[in-house]
Amino acid sequence: MHMAKLKRAQQSRANVSCKTITDLIWKYVSNRLGPTLKREFEKHLRICPDCVNFLNTYKKTVSLAPSISASTIPVKVRANARAFLRRKIRRLAALFLFFLSSVTG
Amino acid sequence: MRLKKEIVPAEKEKEKIMSATQIFPASSSPASMPRRMRRDTDQTFASRSLPGRRKPTPSDAHIIERLKMGDEAALETIFNLHSGKLYSVAHRILGEAADTEEVIQDVFWTVYRKAKTFKGESQLSTWLYRLTVNAALGRLRRGKKKREVEYEEYLPKFQEDGHHLVRPVVDWSDTLDEKYARQEVHGILRKALDELKPIDRSVVVLSDMEGLADKEIAAALSLTVSAVKTRLHRARLFLRGKLAVQLGHSAT
Numbered sequence: 001m002h003m004a005k006l007k008r009a010q011q012s013r014a015n016v017s018c019k020t021i022t023d024l025i026w027k028y029v030s031n032r033l034g035p036t037l038k039r040e041f042e043k044h045l046r047i048c049p050d051c052v053n054f055l056n057t058y059k060k061t062v063s064l065a066p067s068i069s070a071s072t073i074p075v076k077v078r079a080n081a082r083a084f085l086r087r088k089i090r091r092l093a094a095l096f097l098f099f100l101s102s103v104t105g
Numbered sequence: 106m107r108l109k110k111e112i113v114p115a116e117k118e119k120e121k122i123m124s125a126t127q128i129f130p131a132s133s134s135p136a137s138m139p140r141r142m143r144r145d146t147d148q149t150f151a152s153r154s155l156p157g158r159r160k161p162t163p164s165d166a167h168i169i170e171r172l173k174m175g176d177e178a179a180l181e182t183i184f185n186l187h188s189g190k191l192y193s194v195a196h197r198i199l200g201e202a203a204d205t206e207e208v209i210q211d212v213f214w215t216v217y218r219k220a221k222t223f224k225g226e227s228q229l230s231t232w233l234y235r236l237t238v239n240a241a242l243g244r245l246r247r248g249k250k251k252r253e254v255e256y257e258e259y260l261p262k263f264q265e266d267g268h269h270l271v272r273p274v275v276d277w278s279d280t281l282d283e284k285y286a287r288q289e290v291h292g293i294l295r296k297a298l299d300e301l302k303p304i305d306r307s308v309v310v311l312s313d314m315e316g317l318a319d320k321e322i323a324a325a326l327s328l329t330v331s332a333v334k335t336r337l338h339r340a341r342l343f344l345r346g347k348l349a350v351q352l353g354h355s356a357t
Binding site: 017018019020022025026049050051052053054056057058059060061062064065066067068071072073077078080081082084085088089 | 177180184188189192193196197205206209210213214217261263266267268269272273274275276277278281287290291294295298309313314316334337338341342344345348349
């Protein structure tokens, strides 16, 4: 769809619009634009400070995400989970034994 | 005695450990099982830190095969390898909710019970992510409903000719660090993240925070790759808009 938009824009010799640039920005930041689209994208950036600024703030937002409350699992949570699993497994095993003894008489 | 212990063949020792960690050892008679099981389960979850017991990380397929046979040690291995990562994912999706601990317990209990349903078509980690996200989303669904925030208000808008509606667009990428301390910025973003729809938040968490590939996220969330991309882009634009507004600029 974006490719079609760009092709239409190229055919009409019109500039790629800021809206199209915004639609493609995620591809650009993850380096997934093909060479032609990338060239067009960067061509637009050279003449559009608004899109440069938008791109910078978009990149800034994405770059901040990994640092949000990167929480390590507390020791107590690990211990509780282990105790929980142990309990559940024992219960399951007891159930299995009960079933086995009722079948074998 | 010491000499005798040293000459025990490695394979025999391995077998001993394996049989001690099985939930239902094949050779156990019903009468002797409860006592052994109690001892064995305690030993399995307690012995992980003993020196000399550390073995090379086995492949996913091998662990799953062992788990399918009810091998508790396999569950222990999976727990040790993945619990930290999954806790982080669940915590990021749930925000401040204290349900994260319960989600982790539910996930590993499901792993143990449903190991047989894991066909190996996806990676083990993808399956674990899927269980974690589903458990977290389930908790959110059952919990107190949050007011839905309208994305539109924070998404970029354009004039008919395709230019930005509000111009000039301000570059606040450096101002953010100057104006707010790192912790404050994280707080603002955390709040904005909590305002995303849970499924979109999950996409952001798995992509931008955990670094998973689109294909893996799609498999974990039962979405198409295309839907993942669309949701991720929209969510990022929303977060960007929230930061812009926080700094006194137009989201558009």
